[in-house]
Amino acid sequence: MSNTHTPLAPAFFSEVGAPSITQIEAAAARIREHAVVTPLLESAVINELTGGRILFKAEVLQVAGSFKFRGACNRLMQLSPEQKQAGVVAFSSGNHALATSAVAKLLGVKATIIMPADAPKTKVEGARDNGATVILYDRHKDDREAIGAEISRQSGAVTVPPYDDLYIMTGQATVGLEIVEALADVDVVADVVLAACSGGGLVGGVASAVRAKSPATAVYAVEPAEFDELARSLASGKPERNSPDAKSICDALQVVTPGKLTFPVNQRLLAGSLSVTDDEVRDAMRVAFKHLKLAVEPGGAVGLAAVLAGKLDVKDKTVVVILSGGNVDGDFFAKVLGG
Structure with a gap:
């Protein structure tokens, strides 16, 4: 996949409030005692369904069930x-x-x-x-x-805020660092990385690490359709707000407006933001369970939902989807699987 992203000088990251690669590597070393280096998983069936090579960063297996x-x-x-x-x-x-x-x-x-x-x-x-x-x-x-x-x-x-904090974003950025390092070990460069977005700490951190280590890789956020404040903010150039009446099954991805720290980072580093419906999320949860044997919560499944729903052209591309969380109520999950 070709794209127009250009390599970024290491000094750039601190200028926009994003963590530097040095800070991210230090965070990875710091948390190694407690955090899990989660695996990249692959399903031949999902590859066939999508026409691309889709790799899944299984943060559902992280301590406490999420990134x-x-x-x-x-x-x-x-x-x-x-x-x-x-x-x-x-x-x-x-x-x-x-x-x-x-x-x-x-x-x-x-x-x-x-x-x-x-x-x-x-x-x-x-x-x-x-x-x-x-x-x-x-x-x-x-x-x-x-x-x-x-x-x-x-x-x-x-x-300890959920996303608008440099320490927090730097910790989340270790997801992106692990992705690039795992792919480098097998001589693979991802065309695209997809990360769920609420306040923007995960995708901003991931983009900081990925763009520093693999500048040819595009990073996209994925949001629920009624909570697409980042997509609208990227389009308008200023922070937009969600409707107070907005609803989604993605309980983990419901914020009012992009973070003050995270928005400038995402504005500069992301290739864009995609949105998915609740029905597309439910379908992704079923596919993840059937073919990856993972219980993924709604907010954690939005990246897979975007791929399955064709929100991005993935044919003949290598795409990493972050399955960001697996903390889903059993009764709700059973209803989703029951279709």
């Missing part, structure tokens, strides 16, 4: 002793909650997690099982950041 563990681990491992004593506060629809609480448990740090009342039960219960204090809020009425700021003011707890 979010990487960012949380990178952040919490750099807390000072005083900050560890004060604890952390995080706000999340689920995967960041699970990741932050899991890392906090590993490091012996007290965690308070602010979650929407309609978050999947498996994610709420998982955070509590990790020993975190969970505070539920109404995502349509309450301001989760204000709740977190007040807790931090009263307790001195360090706020």
